[in-house]
Amino acid sequence: MKSELIILKSAEILLKGTPVRRKFEAQLIRNIRAKLKSENISYTKINKTHSRFLIYTNETEKALNALKKVFGIVSLSPAIKIKTNLETIQSAALKFSKLTKNKSFAVRAKRVTKDFKQTSQEINETVGAYLQKQTKANVDLDNPDITINIELIGKTTYLFTKTTKGFGGLPVGTQGKIVCLMSGGMDSPVAAWMMLKRGCEIIPLHLRISKDEHQKFLKLVKQLQKFSAGHKIKPKVIAWKPKLEKLTKKLKSKNKLSWTCIFCKHQMLLEAEKLAEKQGAKAICIGSSLGQVASQTLDNIAVTHHGIEIPILTPLIGFNKDETEKLARELETYEIAAKGAGAAVCPFLPSKPRTAANLNKFKELKNQLK
Amino acid sequence: MKSELIILKSAEILLKGTPVRRKFEAQLIRNIRAKLKSENISYTKINKTHSRFLIYTNETEKALNALKKVFGIVSLSPAIKIKTNLETIQSAALKFSKLTKNKSFAVRAKRVTKDFKQTSQEINETVGAYLQKQTKANVDLDNPDITINIELIGKTTYLFTKTTKGFGGLPVGTQGKIVCLMSGGMDSPVAAWMMLKRGCEIIPLHLRISKDEHQKFLKLVKQLQKFSAGHKIKPKVIAWKPKLEKLTKKLKSKNKLSWTCIFCKHQMLLEAEKLAEKQGAKAICIGSSLGQVASQTLDNIAVTHHGIEIPILTPLIGFNKDETEKLARELETYEIAAKGAGAAVCPFLPSKPRTAANLNKFKELKNQLK
Incomplete structure (x- = not known):
């Protein structure tokens, strides 16, 4: 029977x-x-x-x-x-x-x-x-x-x-659109998946530095699409290498290379905000987990988020690394993200990235770079 | 042996x-x-x-x-x-x-x-x-x-x-301070707990409307203290009823009572921001879960967060209700929060609270209320 x-x-x-x-x-x-x-x-x-x-x-x-x-x-x-x-x-x-x-x-x-x-x-x-x-x-x-x-x-x-x-969760399409900053790594696809789970249509935005990471990003989007039936995910990609080259040149001239990651992340959020406005999305989603890496300190978050006018949602901010990885395995993004993960170090990473950025110094430096 | x-x-x-x-x-x-x-x-x-x-x-x-x-x-x-x-x-x-x-x-x-x-x-x-x-x-x-x-x-x-x-997680005291908006309900203590788990010292802020909720808040803080050994949690309370009375009077005069919850939440965030500045905290934490209740839509989040300059972290934004409840049971805040939960309806709740607030209308109305 x-x-x-x-x-x-x-x-x-x-x-x-x-x-x-x-x-x-x-x-x-x-x-x-x-x-x-x-x-x-x-x-x-x-x-x-x-x-x-x-x-x-x-x-x-x-x-x-x-x-x-x-x-x-x-x-x-x-x-x-x-x-x-x-x-x-x-x-x-x-x-x-x-x-x-x-x-x-x-x-x-x-x-x-x-x-x-x-x-x-x-x-x-x-x-x-x-x-x-x-x-x-x-x-x-x-x-x-x-x-x-x-x-x-x-x-x-x-x-x-x-x-x-x-x-x-809630049916995808009931909660409006959200721009998800997505690398080729472990955390950001899990964060994007959580917003899908809460009913959002997601617009993944990738800031391209390398071909490999870009390819991984596209594979991750394909996997996320399985959870977004009825709502085609349309990923967006911006060539990021030329922008980062420009940024590092400016920072180098001021002897402030340690600020590279801070400015890079801030500019990514500005791009996400621009895209959100264009697409009628009401918020940005990022994969940060507090203290997981040196760039995700409270100080750095306070600085990189500064001046972004739409909400930046942080579904993984309270997650431990193993909690994110467990979820990644469940939704089958783990294997994609883990592949060659060690090799994916950003070529612009300064020797001593700032871990406790100061907001006033950031504003000052931002003005000088204009 | x-x-x-x-x-x-x-x-x-x-x-x-x-x-x-x-x-x-x-x-x-x-x-x-x-x-x-x-x-x-x-x-x-x-x-x-x-x-x-x-x-x-x-x-x-x-x-x-x-x-x-x-x-x-x-x-x-x-x-x-x-x-x-x-x-x-x-x-x-x-x-x-x-x-x-x-x-x-x-x-x-x-x-x-x-x-x-x-x-x-x-x-x-x-x-x-x-x-x-x-x-x-x-x-x-x-x-x-x-x-x-x-x-x-x-x-x-x-x-x-x-x-x-x-x-x-990370040892409490390694990640800086954070102001946690906390009611007497189920979600906000779980959100605060997640930030403790990621190493933050937390400063719970309660906007007092009723004695019962205030008492529950204090019990919840006592339970959270068990997870914060070595760092005494010092809760802050602001009398909120008089402020809400003033707010609703103003809104009523403009025939805009449906905006009560939006302005209330926005003003809570402004208070949290003020407290954060005073205490050297770098961010605010809230217990919102997207779409869980009508007030937590993307539209409403975009409006209530508008103009807050420090990051608002949202550890539960991607959680389902049962996931939050499961965690609340584990950390033994469930029973405290659940007690008399049905009775805790805000006396200022309008008959038709706005679920899809418009940012421009909000800005306009905010100017009128000044």
Whole structure:
């Protein structure tokens, strides 16, 4: 007995007021359709019932793998749909679960609508006793090999034994646009992914210094696109080497090469701000994690962010390095970013980059460089 | 056989260059001493050897529980110290592990210095065979009941079977000061905690509207203090009700009450900025999570942050609600924040708060209110 549909559940969307919830749910369905189409997964229909989305498809594995990358979904369960009738439920549970003597099991019933006469606990006991009699399998409520979930909604009952976790969040396209500064490294794609997760359309901006990093950036964008179904990510690239050459020349003439990284980062943020204005994006996102490297001190952040008028969002500012890396592995950007990471030292890196920049000195120097 | 010391390991600190690493390690030791003192835990000495801190104490359980709240530490293992000698290791492993026939086990040796003649793998095999012979217990390398860790450092060997995880991060006091806007709610203490985790000294600022929320704020600060050993958190409170009364009166006269939350949040940030300047803090931290509530849209963030000159760090901007709650449970602020959360609706909340504020309209209105 094979699953005939996938039950998707969302969490945060359900907490919204009615008009916002409807808008977000419509966006979620559009994104689900776009995802299935982009991966050539056939389905017959998508329904909504009692906060559940039902995707009718026979390509279960492919669909699970694709849909878990759609934000707004917290769980995905391949299921069958049967009549709400105790005997039907019992025999379907037996066949669908493929329960045998050497497996332990638990039954977890849930009356989504309360019109069925038995309580959830009574259904658990009745179905459990039936399955035990038929298979001689043992009940294990704490750590069962197989969990048989039964959800009763009016005259229809859904039955499933497996649940894949989604990333939750909000459907991409519900929260507006954001410019994401992105190198070819580990952190910035994770930061961009977190903003996608919170429903933003992202515009990745790469300041090109080398061909290798540029290529990695493009691969990272391709991976992020998998989480942005329905919203094509259009990366932007600016040739940065000539600008950095100019900058370092000026700084060298003032004997202030130690300020290179500070000015470079500040100018990157100015470029991001310009792009945001052009594209109607309301904020910039960066991958900084406080204290992770010497350039990401509070002093340096205060200086590099100075004068940028739109918000600079910092989703990783409180992350440890291993927390970012763990997430990077999960979203499969780790391998791309890690490749040749040691070689990617910026050719303009001064011998002693400033770690505790002073804001007044920065303003003064900025004036002198004009 | 009881443990006589606790081995603490750090992770990120080890990646720093020598002068920074030394500074951070010294801060970590100061924070460890302060933590032990504040909880009246007796210890005889603290040593450092090969990237490990050794705390000699007999109050193992109390010390573990206290020290896992000190940032900069990733793991804590109660251990014994013996001579690097195969027979000594074998008999100590037997006694310390309390291994018996009905438990499975694994031996994991690590030569921190490479001067011992046998390789780690050979030690595993020799000690494993000895323990098996003595106890008849089974080896299980994948999922053992007891893992016997043996770390060989020169003539000394450390033996431990249990490891508690720390939160990692950087020692508080290494990254400067930050003003944290804090209500009595779920998110802002988690955000403040993340900045503590990254080594900041925090200055929590509460804008007082009600006695209940103020009390919750103070309890939350008390809980955060447990993670800030060596750095006394000094919360600041500003009477906010009179200011809000004035604000709403002005807005009402212009028929613009829907802007109340926008102006309130903006003025809170201005207060935080003022306090930061006074206290030498370089940034503000807030608990916003994009799209979590209607007031935290990109549009509203762009408007409320406008004109604030110091960085506003947003550690939770990419978090889902359940991710924040999970963390709140871990750091034991959940219960405090959740208490009476439903009742804590602001008395000044307008009937239709603005969710997509326009920056130009905001600037115009701000001028009119002057």
